[in-house]
Amino acid sequence: MSGASSRVVAILEVLSGPDGGELTAQEVVDRAxxxxxxxxxxxxxxxxxxxxxxxxxxxxxxxxxxxxxxHCPGFDPKELADACADLSECLTSAAEIVVLSGHNMLWHIVQQHPKQAIRLRAYPGFTRGAYELDSISRLALAHRSFEVLEKSWDTGAFYTPGVDRRSLDWAEAREMIAAVDPDDMQYDMMGNAKGTRRYCVAIHGSDGKMVCLLTVAEAATPLREEAQHVANVRAHLMARKSKIESAFSDPAQTG
Structure with missing residues (x-):
């Protein structure tokens, strides 16, 4: 990025930050x-x-x-696009990069396979509330402290995924989030109300913080060899997670 462009971006990021609208011109310039x-x-x-x-x-x-x-300095986002393309091809499913943006899940990359059994309505830039505690919301929120959730979120607005949507009180929602292992794969075998089943893993930067979620999405149809299928998806996702995260610790791997 040129020096001129980086200076404009610095101003834009300050104005879009949590204190945006509260700063004078001098304060904006100082923070930039x-x-x-x-x-x-x-x-x-x-x-x-x-x-x-x-x-x-x-x-x-x-x-x-x-x-x-x-936002992960030194990392090439193309690695994420390549991961989605490879997963989609290997599993004949859709693969996605999803990020937690405020109180929403935001789709950054969507790679659909021409032969997958269901077409996703999600597209790059698509957003959906994170209060639906499906696999991606649970995994994303497991990276937020309960102190932050209780202070900044509507703790009475969470609900279960799937066609039998049910409101959750905070004790139930908290228990579901607390049960998540941030380093393991999450999935909902029954799928969501749109008939989509998602498996996901969190991608962490060198500082250990979550950068994004890497997902595989497929039709939520019955599986003949369920355990074997889940194990296969987990193996592919965990292998890609490991490869991407190793690039954070060794930037030379990104090329």
């Missing part, structure tokens, strides 16, 4: 780590384009939405 003249010039250009305006107390208000879906 830019020289005063450069920061003010970028803010003026954004204002001329109608992307920001000044509110009460001369606070800078953003008129746009900007979010980095994946």
């Amino acid at each position: 780590g830019l020289p005063v003249s450069t920061g003010y010039r970028i803010l003026t250009e954004l204002q001329d384009l109608g992307l920001v305006h000044r509110g009460a107390g001369r606070r800078i208000l953003a008129n746009f939405s900007f979010e980095r879906r994946l």
